[in-house]
Amino acid sequence: xxxxxxxxxxxxxxxxxxxxxxxxxxxxxxxxxxxxxxxxxxxxxxxxxxxxxxxxxxxxxxxxxxxxxxxxxxxxxxxxxxxxxxxxxxxxxxxxxxxxxxxxxxxxxxxxxxxxxxxxxxxxxxxxxxxxxxxxxxxxxxxxxxxxxxxxxxxxxxxxxxxxxxxxxxxxxxxxxxxxxxxxxxxxxxxxxxxxxxxxxxxxxxxxxxxxxxxxxxxxxxxxxxxxxxxxxxxxxxxxxxxxxxxxxxxxxxxxxxxxxxxxxxxxxxxxxxxxxxxxxxxxxxxxxxxxxxxxxxxxxxxxxxxxxxxxxxxxxxxxxxxxxxxxxxxxxxxxxxxxxxxxxxxxxxxxxxxxxxxxxxxxxxxxxxxxxxxxxxxxxxxxxxxxxxxxxxxxxxxxxxxxxxxxxxxxxxxxxxxxxxxxxxxxxxxxxxxxxxxxxxxxxxxxxxxxxxxxxxxxx
Numbered sequence: 262x263x264x265x266x267x268x269x270x271x272x273x274x275x276x277x278x279x280x281x282x283x284x285x286x287x288x289x290x291x292x293x294x295x296x297x298x299x300x301x302x303x304x305x306x307x308x309x310x311x312x313x314x315x316x317x318x319x320x321x322x323x324x325x326x327x328x329x330x331x332x333x334x335x336x337x338x339x340x341x342x343x344x345x346x347x348x349x350x351x352x353x354x355x356x357x358x359x360x361x362x363x364x365x366x367x368x369x370x371x372x373x374x375x376x377x378x379x380x381x382x383x384x385x386x387x388x389x390x391x392x393x394x395x396x397x398x399x400x401x402x403x404x405x406x407x408x409x410x411x412x413x414x415x416x417x418x419x420x421x422x423x424x425x426x427x428x429x430x431x432x433x434x435x436x437x438x439x440x441x442x443x444x445x446x447x448x449x450x451x452x453x454x455x456x457x458x459x460x461x462x463x464x465x466x467x468x469x470x471x472x473x474x475x476x477x478x479x480x481x482x483x484x485x486x487x488x489x490x491x492x493x494x495x496x497x498x499x500x501x502x503x504x505x506x507x508x509x510x511x512x513x514x515x516x517x518x519x520x521x522x523x524x525x526x527x528x529x530x531x532x533x534x535x536x537x538x539x540x541x542x543x544x545x546x547x548x549x550x551x552x553x554x555x556x557x558x559x560x561x562x563x564x565x566x567x568x569x570x571x572x573x574x575x576x577x578x579x580x581x582x583x584x585x586x587x588x589x590x591x592x593x594x595x596x597x598x599x600x601x602x603x604x605x606x607x608x609x610x611x612x613x614x615x616x617x618x619x620x621x622x623x624x625x626x627x628x629x630x631x632x633x634x635x636x637x638x639x640x641x642x643x644x645x646x647x648x649x650x651x652x653x654x655x656x657x658x659x660x661x662x663x664x665x666x667x668x669x670x671x672x673x674x675x676x677x678x679x680x681x682x683x684x685x686x687x688x689x690x691x692x693x694x695x696x697x698x699x700x701x702x703x704x705x706x707x708x709x710x711x712x713x714x715x716x717x718x719x720x721x722x
Contacts, residue, residue, distance in 0.1 A: 266292065266307070269328040272462045273311060276320040277486030280311050300329070327459040336448045338372035339441035347434050354424040365410040366417060369445040370438070380456045383409065387457075388688060399622070400654070400689040402457045406450060418442065478710040482562040482680060490562060493709055494606070497566065500713050501573040548673075548720065549580040549644045553633065554593075555651030556585045556613050557624050563680045565606045566709055567650055570716050572598050582640050586629035586651075587617040592637075624654060626692075627661035634664050641671050646719065650678040650706075653686065653693030660692035665699045674701045678715060682707065 270285050291306040304325055312321050340348050355366055368374045375383065387405035410417075418439065425435050477489050478496070485493070528538045550571065554564045568583060583593040593613070600609035641647060647668055653660075669675040677700045679686070679693060686693035697703050704715040 263289065263292075265328060268463070269307070269324065270311065272324050272328060273317075273320060275462070276324065277488070278312070278317045278320050279488075284311055284313075304329075323458075324462055327455060327462055330455055336368075336372040336374050336445045337441050339370045339438050339445075342437045342441070343434060347430055350425060350428045350430050351438070354421055354428065357424065365414065366421065366442075368449065369442045372441075372445060374445075374449050374452060380453065381460070383453075384457055384460055388685075398454070398457045398461050401461075402454045404689045405453055405457065409453075411446075411450070414446065478713075479708050481707045482566070482709075483559065485562060493566070494569075496709070497569050497573070500709075501570065548646045549642075550582070551640050551645055551647050551672075552581070552583040553590075553629070553647070553649045553651070554583065554585050555624065555626070556587055556610070556617060558619065560651060560680055561610060563678075563706060563712065564650060565601060565610070566712055567678065567706075567716075568593070568598065569601050569606075570713065572602060582637075584633065584637070585613055585617060586624075586626065586633075588620065588623040588625050588628070589617065590629035590632045591616050622656045624656055625658045626651060626653070626655050627659040627664075630661045630664040630668075634667065638671070641668060643671075643673055645672045646674045646676060647672045648676050648678060648719070649696075650680075652679055652681045652691065653677075653696050654690050655692055657690050660695060662692075662695050662699060665696055669699050669701065675699070676701060676719060677703045678706045678712070679703065680706055 266288060267285075270280050270288070273280055287310040288307055291310050292303065295302055295306050297303045307325070308318075308321055312318060340351070343351065351370060355363055355370070383405055384401070387401050387408055406412075422435060422439065425438075426432075477485070477493055480489065525536055525539055526534070529536050532538075552567070552571065554560075554567065556564055564585075571581065572583075583598070585591055585593050597609045597612050600606070600612070665675070677693075677696060681691075681693075683705055685691065686697065704711065704718075706712040706715055
């Protein structure tokens with residue numbers, strides 16, 4: 262158990278919780294005195310010795326069951342309640358199922374679920390090896406359950422029930438069997454979720470401390486601790502100054518427009534090709550920006566920095582409108598932007614959360630695009646650059662690619678900023694590959710360096 266507590270402490274540190282050596286020793290002493298037989302007392306002793314602030318309660322509550330659970334609820338053996346004849350009927354009915362679903366139904370009826378090695382192998386195939394935080398564990402879990410056959414389980418249970426009825430099994434035995442299978446289904450799903458969560462937490466804890474060097478600009482947004490976020494907030498003003506200087510220099514150089522070779526040749530044909538009149542391309546106008554920002558929990562950091570950067574550079578654009586979306590779409594009020602500009606992002610997101618309350622798996626980008634087209638299409642014209650900031654995940658709702666095509670045709674340019682790695686696009690419930698095909702540009706903005714470079718390129722185009 263000492264080793265598991267040490268692993269748990271490493272997991273807390275990787276999640277941004279500051280735990281000193283002295284506090285680790287206090288936790289070990291508390292465990293030695295109070296023991297581990299009473300799980301509630303054990304949990305409270307670790308919480309009292311390792312957690313100092315209210316901000317650290319959430320990662321503690323998230324990680325504790327992953328490190329100290331028994332691997333999920335126990336599964337029951339449905340065969341215990343069946344007679345030998347009924348067991349033979351069940352085995353014959355299971356043999357008629359396809360390979361993957363047959364394996365799943367055998368796990369659910371026998372109570373002998375997959376082994377630890379089988380779970381690890383299934384998790385690896387579902388993408389757990391490159392998932393980097395607990396937000397990503399949810400869709401990895403869903404993907405793993407789908408690969409195991411859970412999406413077709415209801416249909417297979419009905420077919421199994423019908424076969425057993427045809428074989429003559431009593432309705433009482435069938436009802437007991439189906440009750441056990443349903444309970445085992447929930448238990449196995451929970452085992453899978455715990456396996457994925459623990460695997461991701463251990464991978465994060467084993468990541469080298471110097472992986473991103475001393476420059477937090479290159480550390481992924483989702484891997485930033487609260488203290489590191491505060492440090493980067495102070496970097497924003499320096500970045501804004503640099504971006505504004507570069508934009509001003511480009512504007513100065515392009516005051517009269519760039520040299521236009523084609524127009525110059527055409528204009529001087531009457532002089533025998535001698536360039537008597539020099540023609541320049543028209544000076545580029547300041548862009549008009551409309552932002553649609555995904556404010557789900559997994560994208561909060563990148564949204565904060567995006568809003569801060571773009572709204573600090575308001576003098577470099579002619580007009581700007583910002584919208585937040587989750588399960589529905591709302592326009593971001595000026596008071597929210599004022600809080601972000603004055604480094605009070607927590608207050609800003611409290612307001613946004615009140616406008617768009619969190620609920621699990623609530624993102625519906627397709628529905629939000631429909632709302633935007635119905636109510637705010639007037640904000641888009643031939644001078645507008647539309648920026649969508651989000652991971653392109655719809656929780657299997659309709660992605661409404663038709664509306665993205667319409668927006669792309671109406672706007673001057675449609676640009677997508679995605680905080681996920683490109684290799685994650687198109688996996689699970691991601692519709693990003695379809696969205697990408699209908700965008701003028703797509704940027705991966707996993708850290709502040711990538712985000713500032715993308716914004717700079719946007720202002721220069």
